[in-house]
Amino acid sequence: MLPSRNRRTLTRRTATVGSLIAGALAAGLLSPVSANAASADSAPAGTRIHDIQGTTRISPFAGRQVTGVPGIVTAVRAFGSSRGFWVQDPQPDRDEATSEAVFVFTGSTTPTVAVGDAVLVSGTVTEYYPGGEAAGGQSVTQITKAAVSVTSSGNVLPAPVVLSPATLPDRYAPDAHGGSIENLPLRPARYALDRYESLEGMRVEVRDALVTGATNDHHELWVTAEPCHNRTARGGTLYGSYTDPNAGRVKVASLIPFAQRPFPVANVGDELTGTTTGPLDYDNFGGYTLQATALGTLTDRKLQRETTRKQKDGELAVATYNVENLSPKTPQAKFDRLATALVNNLASPDVVALEEVQDNSGPANDHVVDATQTLTRLTDAIKAAGGPAYQWRQIDPVDGQDGGQPGGNIRTAFLFNPARVSFKDIPGGDSTTAVKVTRAGGKAVLSASPGRIEPGDTAWTNSRKPLVGQFSFRGKDVFVVANHFNSKGGDQGLDSRFQPPARTSEVQRTRQARLVNGFVKQLLAADRNAEVVVAGDLNDYQFSPALGALTAGGVLTDQVTRLPRKERYGYVYQGNSQVLDHILTSRRVGRVDYDIVHINAEFADQASDHDPQVLRFTP
Structure with missing residues (x-):
């Protein structure tokens, strides 16, 4: 609740308000001036909790003194720095809009009352905004600087x-x-x-x-x-x-x-x-x-982790997996769990777009940007788990420019199984040079592979730049774009006091989506039959403006929209199962088999907070 400074609790077993104030004066908690000022700005005698709560979210007595407010202690929080207790009036009014309970804040002082105590509470009514008023959340009406009188104990609690x-x-x-x-x-x-x-x-x-x-x-x-x-x-x-x-x-x-x-x-x-x-x-x-x-x-309903099927010989399997701040400082157990999931639950996809791969020093802010050690540990763990000898391609970001955990320099990266798919290495890709699309022999060709999409555009400020790779599967080219759009940080919560809540972060994601959409259009302009897979953590929903911008013009299909409605999720936030990760495909990619593999988001024991996804198709 409120910060513990300037918060003290006076607990007395006297019955009159006058003796409470006298006790406070004697203890030095109130000066005569402040006591007189409090009296001048006090709520009327006989004020009850429903009067304090009122019929809006803000108490009509906020900032004023209340005295002798009756109620029964229903619960005590005796730990942490936001200690206190809840008091509920057993004699409610007839207005369903008015709450009959209030929190009495004691700061870091452990309350001395017990559940079932009938009390009279005096103190200051305040509105506390958890996380700060600027965060946009609701306020909590509470009584602070409280003096409490216990009049009886062992009372029956109001029915819930x-x-x-x-x-x-x-x-x-x-x-x-x-x-x-x-x-x-x-x-x-x-x-x-x-x-x-x-x-x-x-x-x-x-x-x-x-x-x-x-x-x-x-x-x-x-x-x-x-x-x-x-x-x-x-x-x-x-x-x-x-x-x-x-x-x-x-x-x-x-x-x-x-x-x-x-x-x-x-x-x-x-x-x-x-x-x-x-x-x-x-x-x-x-x-x-x-x-x-x-x-x-x-x-326990015995929820099971899912396993997807193995791709057929003629199918190319492309997956996406947010591995949640993976670095050499991550415990080996997490590397092993990620590897086992890739090998067993995802059936060793041919191409994997990874998100949140950190540099070799992890969250240490030491100007290191190379991620060779991180990717080596992961691919070694995959081999140890019986998987393929994956190779990787990625581009180191500019230090401190791609957001995420400070010092971590998260980026997207490709893993691929060279026994089934080859990567077309085209030199020229770096952290600041934009990849271009050229045309050769009637086909689309990248100016650099791997390359980054418009890394200098302000749409990517403090955010990951998309990584593009040109792959070959059985002689056919497939373009894969690995993405990690900007987070929802700064958005107002669903329960915000501002309604509907502001989703300010989606402005940047929508700009990012337009850039990726424009790049895919360039590929299709060079070759209308180009097979393009756009995958990754887009940090937004299938019904969001960002996904609308990404699929604009029908150049891409969001595969999650083709799943049965009850299966459209791969992330769980505040009890809502939702979509943040996506795999999208160009028109030429047909007859796909798409699967969100539920192994993390629904479980207390997670290797990552995201579920991976896999797409299988025949190029």
Whole structure:
């Protein structure tokens, strides 16, 4: 919650507001001046929590003092620097827009109250923006600098609100045309975001909750309260359009000490059987979060990693795989897992477009850009796993110019199996020279192979430049473009207080897509029958403006759009199964067999956060 500085908690077992203020004065926490100022700007006597929460996202008492606010402690966060407790009024009003609970922030001080305590709370009402107000997220209404009086203990807790299809509206958020929805009246029967906000801090519950986002390193997972809505073929929740962000998704964390109960390690499609209950919180790493005081029992649905078929003799297999910041500093176990997946799960593709290959020193910012050691370790691991003796081609980037983890100098690279496909090496490619298309013998030819597409264009500022290679398979040329478009960093979240949220990063991706589209048009202008495969982590959805720009004019077909709808995903983010990686083909590439091989994104145990893909066709 709020930074711990200037945050102290005064806990007393006195019953009157006057004695609380007197105690604060005696302890030196308030000066007579500040105490009088607080009195002059205090909420009316008899203020209750629903008055503090109000009917919008911002408390009508923000910045003001409240005294003697009654409630029952429903949960305590006794760890970290954002400690505190939730208080809920057992006597709610009749307005469903007003939450009946609030978080009392104690900073780094461990609360001394216990669950079931009836308390009177005095302090300052504030609005806290996790991640900072500029990040665009919602605020959390809380009471800070609190003085607390316990009037009784062992009280029955208010019953939780059950999150379900019956209690969550289908529409996600009001449309403010990109503006803030903070001051709009909450309409919890109409919008899911308003429903969640109207329950801020209150006890909520999900029953037999389907896991849609695997357990992460921070002991969090995602469930859905709408298990039948947009369900994928393997039990996740499909993100298929901007208009439907899947309102039932809720993050689950735990207030239960791990010594008492370890956090469940769940994969997508598993279930938290029974009830998962706790106050509804909000943070900048996923939005509305059920802080569990009771966790359902994990039911393992035995999700299996997929294996694709082997390509036939006459088929060329082209794959793409984001290997997530791979460098010599990466543990050997990850190299081995990536290698095993390439050999067994992907059946040793003939060509692999890799993304996020780091330089020889990894994240050390030491001006090293060569990646020979990284690629050597990977290809050695592939051979050790029984795979082919892959060769590679790549171009070192200019130091610090291609984005990604600082110092890592991530780039795209090609692996290829020389026993089945040859690489046409054409000198002249470097980090700053643009590859051109020429025509020779009625065919398209690259000026350099490998080469980079328009590396000097500002569309590639702080982003990876596409790598183009000319391959030959059984005497036929195939052009492959390996891509890693700019990330979504800086975009507002789906749960942003600005609706619809701004997707500022897609402007650059759309410019990048136009450049790749233009390059493919050059290839087709030189040879209308050119066989072109565009592959990689495009960091955007099949329905996005960037993919529209990439496929404009019908020069490329996005193969993910030809899959059954429930299979269109290879990445899971905040409980949404979605598309970021793509393989696209020119018109001449026909009769394809395309497969997203689910081995990572749905699992708590991952070698990468992306699933690889493979395309098989007969040139």
